[in-house]
Amino acid sequence: xxxxxxxxxxxxxxxxxxxxxxxxxxxxxxxRLCTAFQAGGRLYTFGNGGSAxxxxxxxxxxxxxxKRERRPLPAMALSVDPSVxxxxxNDYAYEDVFARQVEALARPGDVVAGFTTSGRSxxxxxxxxxxxxxxxxxxxxxxxxxxxxxxAAHADFALIVPSATTARVQEMHLLLLHTLSEGVDxxxxxxTGEAAPxxxxx
Numbered sequence: 001x002x003x004x005x006x007x008x009x010x011x012x013x014x015x016x017x018x019x020x021x022x023x024x025x026x027x028x029x030x031x032r033l034c035t036a037f038q039a040g041g042r043l044y045t046f047g048n049g050g051s052a053x054x055x056x057x058x059x060x061x062x063x064x065x066x067k068r069e070r071r072p073l074p075a076m077a078l079s080v081d082p083s084v085x086x087x088x089x090n091d092y093a094y095e096d097v098f099a100r101q102v103e104a105l106a107r108p109g110d111v112v113a114g115f116t117t118s119g120r121s122x123x124x125x126x127x128x129x130x131x132x133x134x135x136x137x138x139x140x141x142x143x144x145x146x147x148x149x150x151x152a153a154h155a156d157f158a159l160i161v162p163s164a165t166t167a168r169v170q171e172m173h174l175l176l177l178h179t180l181s182e183g184v185d186x187x188x189x190x191x192t193g194e195a196a197p198x199x200x201x202x
Contacts, residue, residue, distance in 0.1 A: 008167075015161065015168045019175065022159050026176055029139055029157045030183035036111045036137065037188070043075040044106055044136075046098040046127055047115030050170050052079040054115045054141070058177045066181040070188040078102070078127070098127030108135030115141040117169040119149020119160070128154035141176065143169030 003011075033043060043062060045055035055077045062075040078101045079085060088097045098114070106112055112131035114124040119142040128138045132154050140155035142148040148160040161172040186192050 011163075011165065011168055012171060015163045015165075015172055016175070018162045019172050022161070022176065023179075025157055025159055026179060027183070029159065030180050030187075032137055032139075032157070033111050033180070033184055034187045036109055037073050037184070039109055041074075041107075041109040041111065042105075043073075043111045043113065044078055044102060044131075045075065045113045045115070046078040046101075047124060047141075048079075048121055050166075051115035051117060051121075051124075051141075051173070052077070054170065054173050054177060055113070056080060057174070058113065058181070061177070061181040062184065066178070066185040068185045068189040068191075070185065073184065073188060076105075078105075095122040095126055098123050099130040102127050102130040102134060102136075106131050106134040106136040110134075110136040111139060112136045113139040113141060114151060114155075115173060116149070116151055117143040117161075117166045117173075119144055119146070119151040121151070125149075125151045125154065132156075141173045143172075 045058050047055040059075040059077040062073040078098050085097050088100050092100065102112060114128045116124040128151055131138045138154055138156045140148055140151050140158045142151055142158060143161040144164055145162060148158045152158045159176055161169045163169050
């Protein structure tokens with residue numbers, strides 16, 4: 001028998017409670033991202049399927065806004081250009097669709113965030129590894145009960161949702177990226193006691 005709606009809500013609540021343990025690491029990621037933006041760095045994000053949507057969502061919150069009026073912040077999801085993605089997949093391999101873009105774009109001082117619910121998506125693993133080689137800070141939004149899988153080995157910060165259910169992991173990734181967006185928003189609007197990044201717009 002499939003899970004009932006009530007079973008899913010109960011499971012969701014349990015995973016939300018477990019995510020409390022990730023909040024200190026999320027605060028560190030927020031600070032690192034603000035530091036990168038302060039110094040002129042950029043955020044690059046990627047994932048597959050629903051995780052690609054989460055990666056795009058995070059980039060959209062930063063380029064647009066979360067709640068506050070502030071300048072746009074430089075962020076880019078690497079799954080959104082079908083010509084680039086299919087070119088790399090066709091001429092090289094699908095496993096390289098993020099790594100090759102990271103090699104072209106990421107620089108020291110940037111932040112690169114990969115989303116994978118299992119931690120085993122090879123293109124995400126390779127993308128994070130390429131970011132490490134480029135000198136960027138790497139962040140993994142992962143899941144599962146095996147410590148984030150192979151992707152965690154290439155992450156400076158690993159936000160691993162302790163669930164083996166893909167839907168629950170993605171729901172928590174959404175919560176985490178919204179909480180991250182709130183922290184960056186407050187910083188960019190000058191509400192945290194630190195200087196907002198230089199620049200105009202927003």
